Amino acid sequence: MIPRQVRVKKxxxxxxxxxxxxxxxxxxxxxxxxxxxxxxxxxxxxGVGEAAISISSDSAKKNSILHSIHKVGYVTNALSKLxxxxxxxxxxxxxxxxxxxxxxxxxxxxxxxxxGLAPLRPSIYYILKHRKQYGKxxxxxxxxxxxxxxxxVELEQWAKKHDIHIETIVDRADSMxxxxxxxxxxxxxxxxxxxxxxxxxxxxxEIMMKYSIDELKKNGLNEDQIYLSLERNxxxxxxxxxxxxxxxxxxxxxxxxxxxSKVKDIFEIREL
Amino acid sequence: xxxxxxxxxxHPFIKDLDENYLKQITGCASNVLYHENDIIFSEGDEAxxxxxxxTGKVALEINGREKGNVRILTMGPGQILGxxxxxxxxxxxxxxxxxxxxxxxxxxxxxxxxKCEEDPKLGYEMLKRFSHILEQRLQSTRMQLLDVYKRG
Ligand SMILES: Cc1cc2nc3c(=O)[nH]c(=O)nc-3n(C[C@H](O)[C@H](O)[C@H](O)COP(=O)(O)OP(=O)(O)OC[C@H]3O[C@@H](n4cnc5c(N)ncnc54)[C@H](O)[C@@H]3O)c2cc1C
Ligand code: FES
Numbered sequence: 001m002i003p004r005q006v007r008v009k010k011x012x013x014x015x016x017x018x019x020x021x022x023x024x025x026x027x028x029x030x031x032x033x034x035x036x037x038x039x040x041x042x043x044x045x046x047g048v049g050e051a052a053i054s055i056s057s058d059s060a061k062k063n064s065i066l067h068s069i070h071k072v073g074y075v076t077n078a079l080s081k082l083x084x085x086x087x088x089x090x091x092x093x094x095x096x097x098x099x100x101x102x103x104x105x106x107x108x109x110x111x112x113x114x115x116g117l118a119p120l121r122p123s124i125y126y127i128l129k130h131r132k133q134y135g136k137x138x139x140x141x142x143x144x145x146x147x148x149x150x151x152x153v154e155l156e157q158w159a160k161k162h163d164i165h166i167e168t169i170v171d172r173a174d175s176m177x178x179x180x181x182x183x184x185x186x187x188x189x190x191x192x193x194x195x196x197x198x199x200x201x202x203x204x205x206e207i208m209m210k211y212s213i214d215e216l217k218k219n220g221l222n223e224d225q226i227y228l229s230l231e232r233n234x235x236x237x238x239x240x241x242x243x244x245x246x247x248x249x250x251x252x253x254x255x256x257x258x259x260x261s262k263v264k265d266i267f268e269i270r271e272l
Numbered sequence: 273x274x275x276x277x278x279x280x281x282x283h284p285f286i287k288d289l290d291e292n293y294l295k296q297i298t299g300c301a302s303n304v305l306y307h308e309n310d311i312i313f314s315e316g317d318e319a320x321x322x323x324x325x326x327t328g329k330v331a332l333e334i335n336g337r338e339k340g341n342v343r344i345l346t347m348g349p350g351q352i353l354g355x356x357x358x359x360x361x362x363x364x365x366x367x368x369x370x371x372x373x374x375x376x377x378x379x380x381x382x383x384x385x386x387k388c389e390e391d392p393k394l395g396y397e398m399l400k401r402f403s404h405i406l407e408q409r410l411q412s413t414r415m416q417l418l419d420v421y422k423r424g
Contacts, residue, residue, distance in 0.1 A: 114421035135381040171416045173343050175333060178371065180346040183415040186408075189284075189350055205420045211411065 001238060003044045003089030004028055008082045011063055015148050016046040018115060019080050020056070023090065025147065027049025030062050033090075036097035037122030038229060038257045042237050043067060044089030045078035052234040052252075054119035055093060059126065063117045068118035068150065070251035094237045096257045099227060108164045109191055111212045113142045113184050117150045119229050119256075120203050128162050136193045138165045142184030142208070145170050145188040146177050165191070184208065195220030201230040201257075210267070213260060223261040230255050274303050279378060283324045284350045285401060293394050300383035304376050312353070312368040319356035321366050321378040325349055328374030331367045345412075346371065355402055357381030 010022040021043075025033065035041075040054045057066035068214040071080045082088065100123060109128060112120050127134050139158075143149040149168065159166045167187040169180040180187075185206075193216075200216050202209050209228050216226055235243040239253035247266035249255060260267070277298040280286045286294065304323070306312055312338070315335055323330075329348045336342040344366070347353055353376070356364050362381065388395030 142421075143420070148421065169346075171419070171421070175331070175341045175343050175369075177343065180329070180348075181331065181343045182345045183412045185415070186412060190348065207418055208415070208420045211415055 001091050003042070003050075003091050005087050006033075006034075006090050008084055008086045008088070008121050010084060011080075011082055014068060014210060015045070016149075017071045018068055018150060019041055019071065019174045020066055021079065021082065021088075022064050022066050023088075024064045030064070033065050033093070034062075035059055035093035035109035035122075037100060037126050038119060039093035039095050040119070040237075040256065041065075042094070042234065043069075043075070045082075046077050046087075046089065048078040049075045050089075050091075050234075051075040052094075052227075052231075052237065054173070054256075056118040056121045060129065068115065068121075070115045091237065094252055096253075096255055098170030098201055098229075098257050099199075099259075100126055101225070104130075104133045105135065105271050106199040107137070107194060107197045109138045109140065109193060109198050109216070111140045111184060111187075111200060111202045111209075111216070113208035113212075114144065114148070115150065116202075116204030116208070116229075117127075117141055121151065121199060123201060124158070128158065128164065131163055135197055136165070136194075137163065138193075139167070140187040140191060141166070141168045142187070142204070143170050145172050146179065147232065167191070183211070185211050188215050188219055193219050193221070195222075195225075198225060200226045202226060202260075203230070206230075211220070212247050215257070223264055224259055226260040227257055228260055228263075229257050274375050276303065276377070279292070279303075279326070283326070283377070285324055285352050285405075287307070291395065293397060296387050296394060297379065297384065300380045300387065301377050302380075304378045306374040307374050308370055310370045312370060312374070312376075313364045314315070315364055317364050319354060319362045320381055322352065322354035322357045322381060323376040323378050325351050325353055326375045326377065328376075329370050329371040330374055331369050333369065334366055341367070344416075345409075352402075352405055355376070355406060356404055358385070401402040 006023040006025045009024045035049045035055050040052050042050045044050045053067045056068045069076050112183050158164050167190050169182050173181050202212050230251050232244040235241045237252040239250045244251040331343050332345040333341045333343050
């Protein structure tokens, strides 16, 4: 699959090391970039390489797409240096989406950590837009420090204007911070989950997901009530090369969103 | 006046506790109220009580000396503040500050320790409940130490 060219409409920094690219296309109709919440694109920084990046915008908005990117290595560094008007390559969208149809009618508990909120943001938009089709809606979000929190203004607006219970927490803070300090798993106490009625979507660093899933299980959720998004190194993103193999699955095709019961055995072997 | 045993029974920490034990614990309990920014206890003070938080939020801070006060944890309704009352030499290792108005039930440590000594079954029940909290805090501290959100 050959990358299509897209143009950077805007680049802005969300935190010290996370930035968001707004991408538009003049050569292709934007409907070709239609995606479902949870899917990802392969972004190609010319001359440097490709990286798998989830789409973090509202899937109902058709004019542009957003990608929030943590600057960690070669490709993401190159992407962070882009300017308005620059062109990059894009392939996608790829992968399985969050099961937003399947979980209609249930209470939803989203647990996100760090950049893990980005792949979940399209689901949040979707649920808020179809709010009546879901039960109680809770978002538990943990970040490294107050300055590392993604989308703080939007979080505040959601909490004010919509029927969603949001709890945020940071690992560390000075005494000026008025919010909560600790780890994301501690927020479950405030969620008052009804385990039978709840479906949970979890995304963040693997170790954060491990602890979160343990805590959800302690609160009575079964493994098949939990969905998570996994990251593996990607190359083709088409299910050919095997780079993203995770046990018997290829994350690019069968994931990145999995029902936890399907990946549980291998997820637990890989734990720290 | 609020019925203390009724309030206690509804707190998650006391959930499913035998009525007889509930009565004994109620004998050590009192209602307390702190205002925003009040210091509930300070590092090094004697741990005479612990608290079942009913409403409001509390921050635990360590004095990081030249680093200033470091906030390590915040707690809220349904949670337990303090375990130093159960472990000799019964001194607080942190400072606890009310981030907003806080209503809590204070349990007198010495009173409860005496009851636990007299009735080891009650003592064991308390230890089981506190071990669970300690295990949770240890896990949280591990997760904080792992600095899981840092990359690169
Ligand atoms: C399905 C999916 C969705 C994703 N969604 C997102 C998203 O929305 N946002 C996002 O930010 N990321 C996302 N990722 C992760 C992203 O793909 C990777 O972070 C990205 O590929 C990194 O590429 P890079 O070239 O910048 O880093 P690389 O250079 O490949 O480095 C990757 C890691 O290796 C380390 N590293 C680099 N060079 C060295 C070296 N010489 N020695 C030791 N360690 C080194 C880096 O510090 C970094 O931790 C997603 C991944 C997947 C699979
Ligand atoms: S990236 Fe090639 S098979 Fe998944």
